[in-house]
Amino acid sequence: MSTPLIELVDIEKHFGSVIALNGVSVSVNAGECHCLLGDNGAGKSTFIKTMAGVHQPTRGKIMLDGKQVVFSTARHAIDAGIATVYQDLAMIPLMSVTRNFWMGREPIRKVGPLRLIDFEHANQVTMDEMARMGIRLREPGQAVGTLSGGERQTVAIARSVYFGAKVLILDEPTSALGVRQTSNVLATIDKVRKKGIGVVFISHNVRHAMAVGDRFTVLNRGQTLGTAKRGEIKPEELQELMAGGQELATLEGSLGGTV
Numbered sequence: 001m002s003t004p005l006i007e008l009v010d011i012e013k014h015f016g017s018v019i020a021l022n023g024v025s026v027s028v029n030a031g032e033c034h035c036l037l038g039d040n041g042a043g044k045s046t047f048i049k050t051m052a053g054v055h056q057p058t059r060g061k062i063m064l065d066g067k068q069v070v071f072s073t074a075r076h077a078i079d080a081g082i083a084t085v086y087q088d089l090a091m092i093p094l095m096s097v098t099r100n101f102w103m104g105r106e107p108i109r110k111v112g113p114l115r116l117i118d119f120e121h122a123n124q125v126t127m128d129e130m131a132r133m134g135i136r137l138r139e140p141g142q143a144v145g146t147l148s149g150g151e152r153q154t155v156a157i158a159r160s161v162y163f164g165a166k167v168l169i170l171d172e173p174t175s176a177l178g179v180r181q182t183s184n185v186l187a188t189i190d191k192v193r194k195k196g197i198g199v200v201f202i203s204h205n206v207r208h209a210m211a212v213g214d215r216f217t218v219l220n221r222g223q224t225l226g227t228a229k230r231g232e233i234k235p236e237e238l239q240e241l242m243a244g245g246q247e248l249a250t251l252e253g254s255l256g257g258t259v
Contacts, residue, residue, distance in 0.1 A: 093145030
């Protein structure tokens with residue numbers, strides 16, 4: 001087998017006496033969508049922040065292209081090609097798509113002693129990259145706030161891909177979207193995967209995960225309950241693992257079958 005793009009091995013994360021992660025192992029291969037599933041409080045957010053360099057693991061190791069690394073900051077992880085698209089997207093609604101796409105990385109052209117933003121280049125790249133993801137903008141100066149939720153997700157994904165992401169972490173990208181917008185985002189994820197980029201798709205929605213996932217790892221209370229490939233597990237089985245099937249069965253029995 002080829003070496004994973006990134007691999008987290010026996011990761012533990014403690015916050016004082018609280019153990020948020022307790023021996024979690026996950027790998028992501030090139031061109032793979034690895035879905036990380038779990039209910040609220042399962043440890044998904046802590047895990048992706050550890051992968052993204054926001055948190056440093058208490059124990060365990062992170063391997064990047066087969067070599068152990070230590071991400072001291074989120075910027076270190078980004079420079080290594082680990083990009084994260086969080087739920088809030090970190091966009092400014094009243095600013096244009098171009099300004100949001102290039103925020104902090106604007107191309108510069110020199111005019112004598114002056115250094116100016118090269119808007120012509122920035123606009124062209126923005127339009128081209130969005131078109132590659134299936135989004136046809138009216139114009140690059142269009143305010144991000146006028147886009148649908150799915151289109152804003154696509155802007156954030158396209159931005160990460162353009163700036164060299166090798167591994168793209170998507171934090172609940174479909175959680176607040178309607179059916180059509182969700183379909184568009186899942187199609188975008190499929191395009192990204194076909195570019196050879198590894199995708200970590202964080203979700204609590206089994207149907208969305210099954211639509212694009214190649215492998216599925218379930219987190220519960222800071223521990224992995226196992227990893228399965230597409231075709232090895234049914235949606236109902238994933239849902240039961242996420243929800244703590246045995247606990248629900250016990251509760252149902254104690255309540256006389258009313259759950």
